[in-house]
Amino acid sequence: MQTLVGTQKGQIYHLEINRPKSLNSMSSQLFQDFKAAVDIINKADDVRVVVLTGRGNHFCAGLDLKEAPLMFQFHEDMDQARKSIRIYDLLKDWQIAMTSLSRIKVPVIVGVQGYCLGGGVDLITSADIRYCSEDAKFSIKEIDLAMAPDIGTLQRLGLQNANTSLFRELAYTGRIFNAQEALKLGLVSKIVKNELLNEEIFKLAQLIATKSPIGCYTIKSILTREQNLDQHLDVMARTNMAMLFTNDVPIAITSSMTKTKAEYPKL
Ligand SMILES: CC/C=C\C=C\CC(=O)SCCNC(=O)CCNC(=O)[C@H](O)C(C)(C)COP(=O)(O)OP(=O)(O)OC[C@H]1O[C@@H](n2cnc3c(N)ncnc32)[C@H](O)[C@@H]1OP(=O)(O)O
Numbered sequence: 001m002q003t004l005v006g007t008q009k010g011q012i013y014h015l016e017i018n019r020p021k022s023l024n025s026m027s028s029q030l031f032q033d034f035k036a037a038v039d040i041i042n043k044a045d046d047v048r049v050v051v052l053t054g055r056g057n058h059f060c061a062g063l064d065l066k067e068a069p070l071m072f073q074f075h076e077d078m079d080q081a082r083k084s085i086r087i088y089d090l091l092k093d094w095q096i097a098m099t100s101l102s103r104i105k106v107p108v109i110v111g112v113q114g115y116c117l118g119g120g121v122d123l124i125t126s127a128d129i130r131y132c133s134e135d136a137k138f139s140i141k142e143i144d145l146a147m148a149p150d151i152g153t154l155q156r157l158g159l160q161n162a163n164t165s166l167f168r169e170l171a172y173t174g175r176i177f178n179a180q181e182a183l184k185l186g187l188v189s190k191i192v193k194n195e196l197l198n199e200e201i202f203k204l205a206q207l208i209a210t211k212s213p214i215g216c217y218t219i220k221s222i223l224t225r226e227q228n229l230d231q232h233l234d235v236m237a238r239t240n241m242a243m244l245f246t247n248d249v250p251i252a253i254t255s256s257m258t259k260t261k262a263e264y265p266k267l
Pocket of ligand 1: 021022023025026061062063064065066067094115117118119120141142144145150151256
């Protein structure tokens, strides 16, 4: 089954995450499918706007936690440096998938309903415009996996909000926050009634599609210069190539999947 479905409707290209049984969690295949979709979109000269949604009741429950332990399965003879290089390569690959989304030539609009957790927040920060429904629930949830967000949230949302109490509180606690707080944070620009979300984002897409493609291209290329972003993301990947080898990660994943409290060793 395709993890990401792409359909062109006139000048609008609709990307839909298609893993509703696992609440659209992010498998390694999904990252590859994002990169492939971006290639198709960037080659199509008749696409004016991209709309990204998630099938089912939830936009995205973050990293696929059933697949995640496979990331850490290495040949028994492999030393720590070699394992770290494998993890660095994987993180860079996933960062590139997110960055490729932010560098789609035309504006990208996301509609978020239900849960948008962890990697889901990294994902939406790569879009130009984000609307959500009243029932949306967000979390910068990586801390509950004993890790720092490493594929975009800290760089695309955190650096601009680095000294705000709200962003730091959300990053340190992983607390679920609602649509109103997401609006306050600038994570979304509009909250709409659940049943109107799709209608509203496609209406916005139709409006933008009537504007000059050159004008839109120029605005996007200036706004998406993302100064020093690549360096920031690289520092993050280089940090987590070591930090992901903590014992805290397996403790956290088990606690998350079994819905029990994690007990961590002292620093
Ligand atoms: C390495 C660096 C790159 C990226 C790192 C990203 C980090 C993150 O993304 S951190 C966030 C990780 N995600 C989570 O911690 C969420 C885990 N899920 C939940 O807590 C709950 O499912 C819920 C979202 C609160 C919803 O709860 P509920 O309504 O009770 O539904 P469930 O029965 O729990 O779930 C239904 C179904 O979906 C499967 N599922 C949910 N989330 C995930 C997931 N993240 N990965 C894989 N599968 C998931 C869940 O297991 C259920 O499937 P079953 O087949 O019925 O087991």
